[in-house]
Amino acid sequence: MRISRRWMLGALLGSVAAPALPVFADAPATSPRPMRRGGPAPVVREAEELVAEARLGGSIGFVVADAATGEVLEQSDGALPLPPASVAKAVTALYALEALGAEYRYATQILGTGPVVGGVVQGDLVLAGSGDPTLSTDALGDLAARLRAAGVTGITGRYIAHAGALPAVTAIDAEQPDHVGYNPAISGLNLNYNRVYFEWRRAGSDYQVTMDARAERFVPKVSMARMQVVSRDLPVYTYAAAQGSDNWTVASTALGKGGSRWLPVRHPEAYAAEVFQTLAKAQGIELPAAQLVRVRPEGAVLASWESVPLRLILQDMLKFSTNLTAEVVGLTASGAGSLEESAKAMNLWAAARFGIAPEFHDHSGLGGGSRISAADMVTALVRAQSTLTGAELRGLLREVGLRDAKGREQRNAAVRVQAKTGTLNFVSGLAGHARAGEGRDMVFAIFCADPERRDRLTLAEREQPPGGRAWAGRARLLQSRLIERWIAVHG
Incomplete structure (x- = not known):
């Protein structure tokens, strides 16, 4: 698709x-x-x-x-x-x-806090957002490829995601239902309009469910957004926030044989960080779990992605x-x-x-x-x-x-x-x-x-x-x- x-x-x-x-x-x-x-x-x-x-x-x-x-x-x-x-x-x-x-453009950058020696960053690697509202999984995939083309194969320090370019907002309007995709969170690091793709298919008496960050060329699964199918009629969805993750349940009676919908992401910086980690691994760059920060670390730009004007x-x-x-x-x-x-x-x-x-x-x-x-x-x-x-x-x-x-x-x-x-x-x-x-x-x-x-x-x-x-x-x-x-x- x-x-x-x-x-x-x-x-x-x-x-x-x-x-x-x-x-x-x-x-x-x-x-x-x-x-x-x-x-x-x-x-x-x-x-x-x-x-x-x-x-x-x-x-x-x-x-x-x-x-x-x-x-x-x-x-x-x-x-x-x-x-x-x-x-x-x-x-x-x-x-x-x-x-x-x-002509203003948003830039999403990869920073290294130390020099690159033999392909390895001698320090931390930073995914630094500027708030780009149009950043997609495909863009992050290309950013990972650019990082690999720059010769980076690993790091000695931490993997950091910086989202402090904009204030953190849990939802645009607190009076909307939890599950509507047009009411996501806002961050200095946004991805896919801060929506995650929930898909389900009946498998016998149960359901197979996936949560992914699909775009046109890349469809990485994500673990920070989790869905559990629960035997009930109402409510159709429930949401609970955890540290850096979104926990959802859905009523089994609302699912039918199969389907899909976009759900809002409430921790967009964790979402973007996980997706980049997955895409970097596909390029042969192993990164540890991300640490989320609000203050941008100093470092040299190793790769960059710019939005359209x-x-x-x-x-x-x-x-x-x-x-x-x-x-x-x-x-x-x-x-x-x-x-x-x-x-x-x-x-x-x-x-x-x-x-x-x-x-x-x-x-x-x-x-x-x-x-x-x-x-x-x-x-x-x-x-x-x-x-x-x-x-x-x-x-x-x-x-x-x-x-x-x-x-x-x-x-x-x-x-x-x-x-x-x-x-x-x-x-x-x-x-x-x-x-x-x-x-x-x-x-x-x-x-x-x-x-x-x-x-x-x-x-x-x-x-x-x-x-x-x-x-x-x-x-x-x-x-x-x-x-x-x-x-x-x-x-």
Whole structure:
């Protein structure tokens, strides 16, 4: 089975101002329908009618503005702060591009604390991470090969894994179920988006289970993530942390004949260290069990692996909505010592840069506590256009097709929407640019949220909440209908 980096991603990923509409003059909440020569224009439904028809409950805020001037063309509850979900990643991308630059690369290095004599490092060997969110098992395999090509065959000292480039975070959002792969730990040494591949097959009355760190070319088994099949109905999964290891159990009644899924890794530095040890052994380099450190030892670089440029990392992040990538690039940009402090630093930057007042608590939007108004989101996108990072962001946003009556995404060459989507339980957002042919270029943000309904969910319901899929479908259809209206009325 060949698994590419994009396949893995898809399987997973001024001055401070109070929230205000980005206008320089008052704008009507709705606009008159245009009339064409020779007769009335086709019927264009009012925004209020579209919102009522969606039957979402909770709150809905939207703003659409002229991209060139910032003039608001239409809005409803635009100043109301609402959860952005993964739309927050668009702000994170702007933040990281400005702080780090589009060509920034992460480096994962192998250091030797002493000279290499006869192929043997006279001292410690250090696997030193920089936080690379895209580091894969294949990359570590190539790094091991580079180390062997440099003439290294052994060491006299310790094998050390350094993960102190970023703060250690056990999970992005503590209110998510333990087993969801989109909520992994964060470390200065990440691997495979900090997910491990769990596979099971029935063997008589029992099951054969494996835990591995597969990528496209290498599939090493791991022992730091362990799974036990238990005879029970619920819960489907349980998790317990141990020193440097992840201990899982799974209900036998949930397994069927066989299957697989990605599970989050809570000790990513131990995970990466074990996988590199295995891959180094395949190159003839024997390493002892790793010692994990937060302070980077001094040493000569013996081999190195670099990520692709940040702009490509962000392009994948925006397309596949990988939460780990968003948190890592945000933490790297801020240099803060915790995720909460890093989010605060991004809030301050957004306030100074765009004159808005968001309240992000992370960089991915995974946590339900973050808030931003549609007005502030539009202000940021409009004002960012005058900067190099803003122009870069627009090119990184993916093309979003409008939905048909059955909720299917349709590609329409006549209407181009470049935007970031966002989805949580009973939260749906969409923000970006819309344009029909050579018509007006518009910037918009639409946030739909029912936080009270979200908060009533039990932990067991949060992966697949009752009514959640239908609600999200109606929200996405509303977003498409609003954009169609704006194209017809203002485009």
